[in-house]
Amino acid sequence: MIEVRNVIKSFEGRTVLHDISCVFEKGKNNLIIGQSGSGKTVLMKCLIGLIQPDSGEILYDGRDLLKLKTPDLKMLREEIGMLFQGSALFDSMTVMENVMFPLTMFSNLITIEREKRAQFCLERVNLHGAEDRFPSEISGGMQKRVAIARAIALNPRYLFCDEPNSGLDPQTSILIDELINDITKEYNITTIVNTHDMNSVLGIGDNIIFLNKGQKEWVGNKDQILTSSNEALNNFVFASPLFKSVKKAAVSEEFAKEFPNG
Amino acid sequence: MPLVKSVSTLGSYVLLMKKVFSVPERWSVFFQQFIREVCKLILDSIWIVVIISIFIGAVITIQTQLNMSTPLLPRYTVGLATRDVLLLEFSSAIMCLILSGKVGSNIASEIGTMRVTEQIDALEIMGVNSACFLILPKIAALVIFIPILVILSMFTGILGGYLVALTTNVISVSTYIYGIQTAFIEYYVFYSLQKSLVFAFIIASISSFYGYSISGGAIEVGKASTNAVVISSIFILLFDVILTKILLQ
Known part of the structure; x- marks a missing residue:
């Protein structure tokens, strides 16, 4: 579980995160959603320690990220897996070397064991026959899967995904969402997904935090989001006619449940 | 303001190192x-x-011959001058300036691209010291092997002069060989190697710094690559003067 307490972050006098407090639960897909510029990337960067907040606490199962000494911070980082928006695979390494990289750096496994583990991770993300190819030789969807395989290589306790569906076709997006969901449940890890893909929100959103202008506007899950009366949330989530009709259907269903006799 | 910026950049460089x-x-x-x-x-x-x-060695030989037509100077001076120009300045300073263009831009653009494509962030999040992981092997490779390239440059430069002597009538081969053996001061080789060690460090560290400090996109990678070459060239020339003053006087 990751707990965020009263996090504030400003850049050159402009406050980007206003006193954010929230909880990201273990074994759940925790989604951070919001418009571009709402502060979700800054929040995620604060969570993983790439940006230092001005004040507040970020607790990883009780360990305050901002107060950890270098060796403890290093240990914590080994428990974190991260899927970047652009996959961030190492260009100079093959797919296999990319997945083996965290194992080479942080495990005491011998080469054969590392290869075995990397192969297992690649199979887990349904990627076969691409081991010897370089990232530039595989598709965007395959790159994302390699990045997930690399992220889970060390059995992380926390998985961060920054816009995992960006640049992918709808079918591949669903596959990536399913993969993230399966891994979260299977390994019982705390997964945080930064997204503005509404299919992801309605598909895997166990716990959703909606940021609006740097403030936590709404918290709920994928079922509650359909019937929420929060205007900013509704304007953001149900902006397209397709999602408006989904919302309308959900509200009608809710109404019918509450008032079965009309 | 430029002074503040320079001090701030120097501070960032020291922290990165x-x-x-x-x-x-x-x-x-x-x-x-x-x-x-x-x-x-x-x-x-x-x-x-x-x-x-090879080409510079050949050109130095030809130009020295053209500018030393006085009978007061012995003919072998051409070989001697070619050797000393190569040993004292060309093979260390000028060769490192050329390498700063080739190697420096390569380093800055490689690290810069890794920065903009979040590969460096990925390393940091894994708990890897990205600066040490990416930059230290480059500095070690350049500091250890650029002096060897300098020695290679000395030999091939002298070979260029030899080829001129062999294929033209600028100077005879025997006079050229006599010239390059005359009044040879071994210290000049060590002086050149000492300079090249410093220049190698300048090329690797400054180029890495500019690549590593990028924020932005592809345009920034180009800018960083240019800045890396310009700034490392300036520092090579500056340290050339300083080291010459210290080591030769």
């Missing part, structure tokens, strides 16, 4: 990276060093 000079997480990985950098930065530079040195 502090991060670079730490114990690598895995020595085996460090050596792998080191070998990779040697292949990429040094072996790929051999051809340019050889070609430029």
Whole structure:
């Protein structure tokens, strides 16, 4: 579980995160959603320690990220897996070397064991026959899967995904969402997904935090989001006619449940 | 304001170097990276060093001959002057200026691209000291092997002069060989190698710094690459003066 307490972050006098407090639960897909510029990337960067907040606490199962000494911070980082928006695979390494990289750096496994583990991770993300190819030789969807395989290589306790569906076709997006969901449940890890893909929100959103202008506007899950009366949330989530009709259907269903006799 | 910016940049450079000079997480990985950098930065530079040195050696021989037509100077002075120009200045300073263009831009653009594509962030999040992992093998490769390239440049430059003597009537081969053996001061070679060590560090560290400090996109990578070459060239020339003053006087 990751707990965020009263996090504030400003850049050159402009406050980007206003006193954010929230909880990201273990074994759940925790989604951070919001418009571009709402502060979700800054929040995620604060969570993983790439940006230092001005004040507040970020607790990883009780360990305050901002107060950890270098060796403890290093240990914590080994428990974190991260899927970047652009996959961030190492260009100079093959797919296999990319997945083996965290194992080479942080495990005491011998080469054969590392290869075995990397192969297992690649199979887990349904990627076969691409081991010897370089990232530039595989598709965007395959790159994302390699990045997930690399992220889970060390059995992380926390998985961060920054816009995992960006640049992918709808079918591949669903596959990536399913993969993230399966891994979260299977390994019982705390997964945080930064997204503005509404299919992801309605598909895997166990716990959703909606940021609006740097403030936590709404918290709920994928079922509650359909019937929420929060205007900013509704304007953001149900902006397209397709999602408006989904919302309308959900509200009608809710109404019918509450008032079965009309 | 430019002074404040310069001091701030210097501070960032020092902090980065502090991060670079730490114990690598895995020595085996460090050596792998080191070998990779040697292949990429040094072996790929051999051809340019050889070609430029041969031609410059040839040109120095021809020009020295043209400018020393007085009978008061012995003919072998051409060989002697060619050797000393190569040993004292060309093979260390000028060759390192050329290498700063080739190797420096390569380093800055490689690290810069890794920065903009979040590969450096990925390393940091994994708990890897990205500065040490990426920059230390480059500095080690250049500091160890650029002096060897300098020695290669000295030999091939002298060979260029020899080829001129062999194929033209500018100077006879025997006079040229006599010239390059006359009044040879061994210290000039060590002086040149000492300079090249400093220049190698300047090329690797400044180029890495500019690549590592990028924020933005592809345009910034181009800018960083240019800045890396310009700034490392300026520092090579500055330290050339300082080291010449210290080591030769």
